[in-house]
Amino acid sequence: DTAVSQTPKYLVTQMGNDKSIKCEQNLGHDTMYWYKQDSKKFLKIMFSYNNKELIINETVPNRFSPKSPDKAHLNLHINSLELGDSAVYFCASSFEPLRGTDTQYFGPGTRLTVL
Amino acid sequence: KQEVTQIPAALSVPEGENLVLNCSFTDSAIYNLQWFRQDPGKGLTSLLLIQSSQREQTSGRLNASLDKSSGRSTLYIAASQPGDSATYLCAVHSSGNTPLVFGKGTRLSVIA
Numbered sequence: 001d002t003a004v005s006q007t008p009k010y011l012v013t014q015m016g017n018d019k020s021i022k023c024e025q026n027l028g029h030d031t032m033y034w035y036k037q038d039s040k041k042f043l044k045i046m047f048s049y050n051n052k053e054l055i056i057n058e059t060v061p062n063r064f065s066p067k068s069p070d071k072a073h074l075n076l077h078i079n080s081l082e083l084g085d086s087a088v089y090f091c092a093s094s095f096e097p098l099r100g101t102d103t104q105y106f107g108p109g110t111r112l113t114v115l
Numbered sequence: 116k117q118e119v120t121q122i123p124a125a126l127s128v129p130e131g132e133n134l135v136l137n138c139s140f141t142d143s144a145i146y147n148l149q150w151f152r153q154d155p156g157k158g159l160t161s162l163l164l165i166q167s168s169q170r171e172q173t174s175g176r177l178n179a180s181l182d183k184s185s186g187r188s189t190l191y192i193a194a195s196q197p198g199d200s201a202t203y204l205c206a207v208h209s210s211g212n213t214p215l216v217f218g219k220g221t222r223l224s225v226i227a
Contacts (some may be wrong), residue, residue: 004158004178033214043159043204045214056214090158103149104215106158 001042003027006091012113013081021076023091031055032074033092034066043090049074050096073080079107081114088112117142117209121218125165129226136190136221138205145184150179150190151204153220159204163190195225 004025013019023030033056034046048056052068063079078085091107118141128134137147142197147166151159163172164178171180178191192199202220209216 040219041202042219045216048214058214062224092159103161103164104149104159105161106151108158109156 004077004093004105005090006089006107006110008110009108010111010113012115014115015083016078016080019081019112020078021089021091021112023074023076023107025072025091025093025105025107027093027105029093029095029105030071031094031096032068032071033094034074034076035090035092035106037088037090037109039087046089047074047076049105061103078112081112083114086112086114117145117153117207117216119205119207119216119218121203121205121221124219125222125224126226127226130195130197132195132225133191133193134169134195134223135201136192136205136223137219138190140186140188140207140216142209143226144209145183146208148179148181148188148208149206149215150177150188151206153202153204155191155201162203168188191226193225195223197227199225 007022031050033048037043047066049068065077068074088109090109092104093103094102118225120139122137128207150166165181176193202222205218206215
């Protein structure tokens, strides 16, 4: 009965490869997010989707492409991986943003290591 | 641009002590403020959410306050326990279609 799940939990890959991280939520939320937590533990938003539509796209290289096949899923595809992409990536979900009660629920994270 | 600062960066206390974690933010036009807990190697767990119209929220031994005009929030933990050891993150949801902005967190260690 996991609320927000991510796969894989760990991902080790070589520079230049293309990889995907999957995220699913079973909370009935209509908004999903991807965050990046760097080596200094600083957590920063990357993307946000509401009802399968992109609503927030922070300054992220276009090698990162989110895909939302439906409201419950938001996958992150990364092309031409670079050393600096090594981080922990968190998926989260909530009800519609801009409401005072939009608590965000986070997945367990995917630790990406680029060699 | 909203900026969130948390002080101290790390804190170590003996079991049983009451403690306060601080969060400050630069833009007082916010929708809400959330406190999260992150355990090593794990995701974030929401502890408390304070709406902009509220001054505090309580859950068990936790009490979070919000002073929007001064751009400050505190998380008070009563009778701390070793199980409270974690990193505590403050995050602010500003007005408009903007994302949550996180502080860098306070790493708490409660020593038995």
